[in-house]
Amino acid sequence: MPSVNLPLADDRAAAPDAATAALRRFNRFYTRFxxxxxxxxxxxxLSLIEAxxxxxxxxxxxxxxxxxxxxxxxxPGYLSRILRRFTQQGWIARTRGADARExxxxxxxxxxxxxxxxxxxxxxxxxxxxxxxSRDEQAGLAERLAWIxxxxxxxxxxxxxxxxxxPGDMGLITxxxxxxxRNAYGWGDxxxxxxxxxxxxxxxxxxxxxxxxxxxxxxGELLGxxxxxxxxxxxxxxxxxxxxxxxxxxxxxGDLVGRCIAFAREAGYAELVLWTHTVLASARAIYADHxxxxxxxxxHDEFGKPEQSEHWRLVL
Amino acid sequence: MPSVNLPLADDRAAAPDAATAALRRFNRFYTRFxxxxxxxxxxxxLSLIEAxxxxxxxxxxxxxxxxxxxxxxxxPGYLSRILRRFTQQGWIARTRGADARExxxxxxxxxxxxxxxxxxxxxxxxxxxxxxxSRDEQAGLAERLAWIxxxxxxxxxxxxxxxxxxPGDMGLITxxxxxxxRNAYGWGDxxxxxxxxxxxxxxxxxxxxxxxxxxxxxxGELLGxxxxxxxxxxxxxxxxxxxxxxxxxxxxxGDLVGRCIAFAREAGYAELVLWTHTVLASARAIYADHxxxxxxxxxHDEFGKPEQSEHWRLVL
DNA sequence: CGAGATAGTTGACAAAGTCAAATAATTGCC
DNA sequence: GGCAATTATTTGACTTTGTCAACTATCTCG
Numbered sequence: 001m002p003s004v005n006l007p008l009a010d011d012r013a014a015a016p017d018a019a020t021a022a023l024r025r026f027n028r029f030y031t032r033f034x035x036x037x038x039x040x041x042x043x044x045x046l047s048l049i050e051a052x053x054x055x056x057x058x059x060x061x062x063x064x065x066x067x068x069x070x071x072x073x074x075x076p077g078y079l080s081r082i083l084r085r086f087t088q089q090g091w092i093a094r095t096r097g098a099d100a101r102e103x104x105x106x107x108x109x110x111x112x113x114x115x116x117x118x119x120x121x122x123x124x125x126x127x128x129x130x131x132x133x134s135r136d137e138q139a140g141l142a143e144r145l146a147w148i149x150x151x152x153x154x155x156x157x158x159x160x161x162x163x164x165x166x167p168g169d170m171g172l173i174t175x176x177x178x179x180x181x182r183n184a185y186g187w188g189d190x191x192x193x194x195x196x197x198x199x200x201x202x203x204x205x206x207x208x209x210x211x212x213x214x215x216x217x218x219x220g221e222l223l224g225x226x227x228x229x230x231x232x233x234x235x236x237x238x239x240x241x242x243x244x245x246x247x248x249x250x251x252x253x254g255d256l257v258g259r260c261i262a263f264a265r266e267a268g269y270a271e272l273v274l275w276t277h278t279v280l281a282s283a284r285a286i287y288a289d290h291x292x293x294x295x296x297x298x299x300h301d302e303f304g305k306p307e308q309s310e311h312w313r314l315v316l
Numbered sequence: 317m318p319s320v321n322l323p324l325a326d327d328r329a330a331a332p333d334a335a336t337a338a339l340r341r342f343n344r345f346y347t348r349f350x351x352x353x354x355x356x357x358x359x360x361x362l363s364l365i366e367a368x369x370x371x372x373x374x375x376x377x378x379x380x381x382x383x384x385x386x387x388x389x390x391x392p393g394y395l396s397r398i399l400r401r402f403t404q405q406g407w408i409a410r411t412r413g414a415d416a417r418e419x420x421x422x423x424x425x426x427x428x429x430x431x432x433x434x435x436x437x438x439x440x441x442x443x444x445x446x447x448x449x450s451r452d453e454q455a456g457l458a459e460r461l462a463w464i465x466x467x468x469x470x471x472x473x474x475x476x477x478x479x480x481x482x483p484g485d486m487g488l489i490t491x492x493x494x495x496x497x498r499n500a501y502g503w504g505d506x507x508x509x510x511x512x513x514x515x516x517x518x519x520x521x522x523x524x525x526x527x528x529x530x531x532x533x534x535x536g537e538l539l540g541x542x543x544x545x546x547x548x549x550x551x552x553x554x555x556x557x558x559x560x561x562x563x564x565x566x567x568x569x570g571d572l573v574g575r576c577i578a579f580a581r582e583a584g585y586a587e588l589v590l591w592t593h594t595v596l597a598s599a600r601a602i603y604a605d606h607x608x609x610x611x612x613x614x615x616h617d618e619f620g621k622p623e624q625s626e627h628w629r630l631v632l
Numbered sequence: 633c634g635a636g637a638t639a640g641t642t643g644a645c646a647a648a649g650t651c652a653a654a655t656a657a658t659t660g661c662c
Numbered sequence: 663g664g665c666a667a668t669t670a671t672t673t674g675a676c677t678t679t680g681t682c683a684a685c686t687a688t689c690t691c692g
Contacts, residue, residue, distance in 0.1 A: 019454035020443040026461040027350055027442075028368070032388070033468055034343055047679080052344070066639060072348070078680055080641055101639040101688045126343075127336045133467055134562065138335035141467060144460040145342040151449055151457060152349055167508055168495040174512075175487025182483050189519050192483055196490075196516035204509040246450065363648080382670060394649055396672055417657045417670045 049074060050082055051118065054091070058115045062095055062104040091115070143220040150219065160223045160247055162255060165213035170199035173215075173225050177242050181303070185279060188304030198239060202227055210236075210267050214259050216243075216252055223247040226256040228263055234270040236260075241274075241283055253286045261290060264316055271315050278308040287312050365390060366398060367434065370407070373421055374431045378411055380418040407431070459536040466535065476539045476563055478571060481529035486515035489531070489541050493558050497619075501595060504620030514555060518543055526552075526583050530575050532559075532568055539563040542572040544579055550586040552576075557590075557599055569602045577606060580632055587631050594624040603628050 046054065049072070056068050065083065069076050083105060086092045091111035094103040107115060130138055150157050178192035202213065207230060216224035224243040231237045238260050243253045264272045274292065276283055292312040299308050362370065365388070372384050381399065385392050399421060402408045407427030410419040423431060446454055466473050494508035518529065523546060532540035540559040547553040554576050559569040580588045590608065592599055608628040615624050 017439065017443060019446050019449070019458045020439055022458035022461050023446065024438065024442050026465055028371075029465050029469065030346055031350060031364070031368075034347060048347070049679090052347075055344075064639075069639095075681060076640065077642075077682075084641090099639080099689070103640070122340065123333065123336055126339050127333060129468070130335055130339065132470060133335070136562065137467060141464060142335045142338035144464055145338050148457060148460055148464075149342055149345045151453060152445070153345065154448060167498050167505065168491040170508060170512060171487040171489070171491025171494065173487070174490070175484040178487065179484040189483065189522075192486060193516050193520040196486060196512055196519070200509050200512035200516060203505050203512070206505070246453065365648090380670075385670095391650060392671065393651075393673075400672090415658070415670080419671070 046118070050086075051122075053079070053082060054086070054111075054115055054118070057092060057105055058107055058112075058119075062097070062106045064097060064102040064104045066102065086111075089114075147219045147221070158218060159250065160216040160218040160252060162214050162216045162259065165215050165225075169213070169215050169222075169225070170203055172222050173240065173242070174199050176222055176244070177240065180242070180245075185303075185307075186305060187307075191303050194302070195240065198227070202229060212260075212263050214256055216247065216256065218247070224252050224256055226260055228260045228272075231273065236264045236267070236269040236272050238272055238274040241276075241286070243282075248282065253283065254289060257286050257290050261314065261316070269316055271313055273311065273313045276310055276312065278310060284310075287314075290314065362434070366402075367438075369395065369398060370402070370427075370431055370434070373408060374423055374428075374435075378413070378420040378422045380413060380420045382418065402427075405430075463535040463537070474534060475566065476532040476534040476568060478530050478532045478575065481531055481541075485529070485531050485538075485541070486519055488538050489556065489558070490515050492538055492560070493556065496558070496561075501619075501623075502621060503623075507619050510618070511556065514543070518545060528576075528579055530572055532563065532572065534563070540568050540572055542576055544576045544588075547589065552580045552583070552585040552588050554588055554590040557592075557602070559598075564598065569599065570605065573602050573606050577630065577632070585632055587629055589627065589629045592626055592628060594626060600626075603630075606630065 052072055053068055053074070056071055057063050060067060065076065065079055068074065068079055083092065083094075086105075087094065090108055091114055092105045093108050094105055097104045130141070133141065149155075174192065174196045177195050181187040181191050202211070205211075210230045211228060213225065213227045215222065222244070224247060226241045227239040229237050229239060238257065241253060241256060243256070261272060272292075273295075274287065276287065278284070278297070292314045295311045295313045297308060297310045299306055301307075368388055369384055369390070372387055373379050376383060381392065381395055384390065384395055399408065402421075403410065406424055407430055408421045409424050410421055413420045446457070449457065465471075490508065490512045493511050497503040497507050518527070521527075526546045527544060529541065529543045531538065538560070540563060542557045543555040545553050545555060554573065557569060557572060559572070577588060588608075589611075590603065592603065594600070594613070608630045611627045611629045613624060613626045615622055617623075
């Protein structure tokens, strides 16, 4: 379910701290929403923290208190008492760690049973919340949650996955690049038409063994793409290389070009050509890195304003 | 920043309760994330609940305890004590309501000052969390939060907004319809090409006064679209009417067709024609409702399998 | 070996939250 | 109009939750 990020005119008019307001609003909403699920966790006798602690133990198995304190930022003294209660319930047992200061805990069989029941009940309750959503909406929800978590956590994002094209990709690619080149370089509607024609033609004339399109995707978001099309029997053309600004600087463009070159060699082409523009500095750097050289240059006016374009070639 | 929901092959392979797992995971993440902001709210002396109560009062001004209890599901006794503390602090004053059982509270000037400082501090802190995100990411975040809140709250979704097309829409429309017709009717790649060509041509030959495209959008999601293009001087053609399954049954398709008809009349066309398929029952119903009648029908094989198609006409 | 750090526990509290009974006002019903 | 039932809020008497600092048992490093 890939989507593309298209900043549009009306978004720009929005207040600069609209995002702040949105997050605060969501915060209010979610504390209430989760709070409904929360106190007296899922009808069990556990409080939310206790449930979280049990979850950490179940996940980490022989787990020192210290780890729980770190993971949940709970007071060590408080934790100690909770763990004693768990022990009295027969859910956990203390073990000896390599370091004898630690008294790692693990679930007893009774604890395993209790936890798995709790887990199942929680899942069922969450699932019920989601029951009124359609399959597509559920998938959309999961994707959005992952996206949000990644950004808010400030955690390093996973590298985008590169895959072959599939139906639906062409339109997204067209939209993404058209909007990007409009915003970044002021290239007009003709650009959108041009890209649309290239992608349409690609699907129409697609030759399995001699042509290909690669797409980079992360959390359902399109982050880059490149096309390799047959020009003649011996010449292949690389087209529409694109890397989203959000994904630049991690070698994604190079990866995509690398795939093209490898594929072109496999397919038995003698050379690989491409057409690009002088303003597209980072793309040019990638081409140069991979051994492409400029054959010729010319200025044209197809994008609504004059641009210097260049023809590059790589002998395979 | 519209996006489209494209259910793809690999998504279908995902476990049926992937969404449940995702929500539970997010729950764990967000309680921790919000918890960081939470206890000892934003460095103020208030707890999270106290801050929320103050927020409700500031928002609702003369506000009966009862309302707060409802909004926040806090214990009335507990609230009573908190309100007494607020009164002692000089932040709020009790008033008499029309119903003398109620003792609505409102902020004193001191309270107003205190609240606005707290509010500013909270906003600043939230804003700081968002500082490492780009403009686009912030906008994307806000949209996703709103989307999620709407689904999880189970609140009635706002009706989609209908607007005129803008750059980038064409690709999204193409992708959306291509994927939909593939999944729902098994129409193949030619369909994607066909739609892509129609949308490309629309942008290329766009005539401001005689042609138009309307797009329905909600929370950044494309939910429907329709095109009106000039066929001859006196005949206009309605093309590519589409309403997302998620938005059906609320008259959106009718609205879109209505806009086309109104525009066609304005623009001075004598008639409006369209081409559709017998399997597209709901679209056909809309056309019939708006006075279109079938002129002719034929079977063709352009979509990868034989389909019965129909030509409809409306005299304006 | 011994000083200083680390993991966990305990005692003594403070804060947060709950529940039922009490109070004051209102509504509905004859 | 009067009285029982209901509603909004408060209060007392609790329990639970959470905090902080002191304490014990180990470990680490020179």
